[in-house]
Amino acid sequence: NMDEKSIKQSILSSSNDEKIIYKSRIKKFQKNHKFYIILLIFIAILQFISIAFFTRGFLLSRHVLDNISAQNETTALQPRFNKTVVLVIDALRFDFVIPVNESSSTHNLNYHNNILSLYDSFANDEDTSSLLLKFIADPPTTTLQRLKGLTTGSLPTFIDAGSNFDGTVIEEDNLLKQLYLANKTVKFAGDDTWMALFHPFLSNDSFPLESLNVWDLDSVDKGVMDYFHDHLQQDQEWDVMIGHMLGIDHVGHKYGPDHFTMKEKQVQVDQFIDWILKSIDENTLLVILG
The missing domain is CATH 1.20.5 (Single alpha-helices involved in coiled-coils or other helix-helix interfaces)
Structure with a gap:
């Protein structure tokens, strides 16, 4: 005061x-x-x-269409193959598949030139049955959203990324539902996200494996390879066989792409693909996706 x-x-x-x-x-x-x-x-x-x-x-939401495509025998295309093998290799980069010049400054022995069984068939001039395409995934690239995009043809939204850890059965029309409605038997082994999304449409002897343990580099891949060895040739009661391998993705999370473990995992995948190519006949379509 x-x-x-x-x-x-x-x-x-x-x-x-x-x-x-x-x-x-x-x-x-x-x-x-x-x-x-x-x-x-x-x-x-x-x-x-x-x-x-x-x-x-940015945080777009989309409306799910509940329309289901009905089969029309008169307009349906005749299948060119009797069976289909789908192998999803998580985090399979394009430069993992194509050869990179070893004298190039970007060449890395640990993750280049290790999955050549695919490219060898593409580079063969006499082979007209192989096709190599480069896809650019629309973000978000979490597993659940990419599987939705692959099977429904829709574009994922960022607001859906939160459901990556809590997937539910896809209600909208999708490829696996159409196979089920066409009385096709779909066998599966690998990432258990498939079971969360499509379990009503997969065979009872499918083999889902825990997918979120990024420190485990081998269990899922070994489970897929064992399942394929048991069912691909011996079991003929299937129309589509799906495998989803996670080893390369988990190595990338744990060590990065330039670690020697990446080369070991790619060599393992390369040998597995080569075995599949030798095990299927000309009436079986092989689709390998990143």
Whole structure:
């Protein structure tokens, strides 16, 4: 209080010029204060508008269509193959498959030129039955969303990424449901995400394996290979056989692509693909996906 009184007395006793200077300072302070308040309110409004645009543009949601395609015997295409083998190799990069010049500065012995059984068939001029295509996955690239995209033909949304760890059966029309409706037997081994999404359409002896333990580099791949060895040739009661291997993906998570473990895993996958190629006949289609 004493300080306030002394300030007031000093103001009253000051000259007119000093009073004018003091009042101008007060007005300037008030003007700046109002300006900063208006600026903060304007920035807050911009933030809310930005969040609204982000949620409506980036976090898209999509409507699921419940229409199921009906079979029409008159317009249905005749199958060119009796059976189909689908092998999904998680995190299979394009440069894992094609040869890279060893003198190139980008060449890495640990993850280049190790899966050549595929490219050897593509590079053979006499072989017209093989096709190599490079796909660019639409994000998000979590397993569940990519499987939805592959089997339904739809584009995944980022807001769906949260369901990667809690998948439920896909209600919309999809490839596996159509195979089921056509009385085709689909056998499966590998990443258990498939069972969460498609278990009504898969055979009872399918072999799902736990997929989220990235420290386990071998169990899922070994399970897929054992399942294929038991069913691919000996068991003829199937139309489509699906395998989903996770070893390369888990090595990438644990060590990165340039670790020697990556080369060991790719050599293992390469030998497995070579065995499949030698085990199937000309009436079986082999599809290998990253």
